Amino acid sequence: MIEKTISGQDALPNISDAERIFAELLTGLAAAQPGFPLAQLKTFVDQEFAQIKHVLHGISLLGQCPDSINAALICRGEKMSIAIMAGVLEARGHNVTVIDPVEKLLAVGHYLESTVDIAESTRRIAASRIPADHMVLMAGFTAGNEKGELVVLGRNGSDYSAAVLAACLRxxxxxxxxxxxxxYTCDPRQVPDARLLKSMSYQEAMELSYFGAKVLHPRTITPIAQFQIPCLIKNTGNPQAPGTLIGASRDEDELPVKGISNLNNMAMFSVSGPGMKGMVGMAARVFAAMSRARISVVLITQSSSEYSISFCVPQSDCVRAERAMQEEFYLELKKAYWSRWR
Structure with a gap:
């Protein structure tokens, strides 16, 4: 919706569709669950959508969307969903504490991709003194920076939020x-006879996810591995399936090769030439250039002769990566220290 609004298109049909879905959800829950606070939640959801429309109108006038506003918009679904879940649980007689992630999770980084400070967030949540008999709810994907501004946690941010909350609550x-x-041992969409893994270690899960397995993002594994918290992957649509348990050690009865993963839509940059021989800090400069451009380097390798270096980035970042390399190595390119660049 944000992109459509910036380009001058009308995003209201998309908003209307979302409003209809939420309205049907609330009506269905009210019919199925006695005591469900329909009027209260309908007012809350209507206010949220009114705010979304107001912000989008401002974006259409500006012709751009600051990252801080972008972050505040793209987390609205999580915010509304957690309020609805709290309503359902309370209607069923449960005691519920809703944690505000903007207040309780301290994150550092960019508005659209921040990382949670586990130690400080643990201290903040502990200070809330949540009663032992309460169910704890928290909207995923969001946190707050040092200024108290809302930030989001990037790709797979909701899973990362779950891992962070598990770590904070031990x-x-x-x-x-x-x-x-x-x-699975490999992507079942590409390999029909792929097998479901019963268990795997944190390290195995980290490696598979980093190199293409889509079930978990590597950042999700870090908090649970740090505090040795088991993580069970289950299917919402098939709850009877045993799932995969990620833990501190691997199952010794299983085969030594855990699985195969692959990365699609990657771009490889290779630079070579006699001028690279003995050039100190080449890899460090590549990483620094990509970091400034906020591009993740997936793989980097250097030939044993030191005459070439290659690295991979997501295809979507190809143009920005090339521009960053040209800026970082402007003098080397000008003086033709490199014989090839591709």
């Missing part, structure tokens, strides 16, 4: 409910 287990039965 939970016995973190369950991630997704749309697949668990982690």
């Amino acid at each position: 939970a016995d287990c973190c369950e991630i409910w997704t749309d697949v039965d668990g982690v």
Whole structure:
């Protein structure tokens, strides 16, 4: 919706569709659950959509969307969903504490991709003194920076939020409910006889996810691995499936090769030439250039002769990566220290 608004298109049909979906959801829950606070939640949801429309109108006038506004918009679904979930649980007689992630999770980084400070967030949540008999709810994907501004946690931010909350609460287990039965030996869409893995270690999960497995993002694994919290991957649409348990150690009864993953839509940059021989800090400069451009380097390798270096970035970042390299190595290119650049 943001992109459409910036380009001058009308995003109201998309908003109307979302409003209809939420209205049907609230009506259905009210019919199924006695005591569900329909009027209260309908007012809340209507106010949220009114705010969305107001902000989008401002974006259309400006012709641009600052990252801080972008972050505040793209997390609205999580905010509304958590309020609805709290309404359902309270109607069923449960005691519920809703944690505001903007207040309780301190994050550092960019508005659209921040990383949570586990230690400070743990202290803030502990200070809330949540009663032991309360169910804890928290909207995923969001946190707050040092200024108290809302930020989002980037790709797979909701799973990352679950892992962060598990770490802050020192939970016995973190369950991630997704749309697949668990982690497979390879992508079942590409390999029909792929097998569901019963268990795997944190390190195995980290490696598979980093190199293309879509079930978990590597950042999700870091908090649970740090505090040795088991993580169970389950399927919302097939709850009877056993899932995959990620823990501190691997199952010794399983085969030594855990799985195969692949990365699609990657771009490789290769530079070579005699002028690179003995050039100190080449890899460091590549990483620094990509970091300034906010591009993640997936793989980097250097030939044993030191005459060439290659690295991979997502295809979507190809143009920005090339521009960043040209800026970083302007003098080397001008003086033809490199014989090839591709």
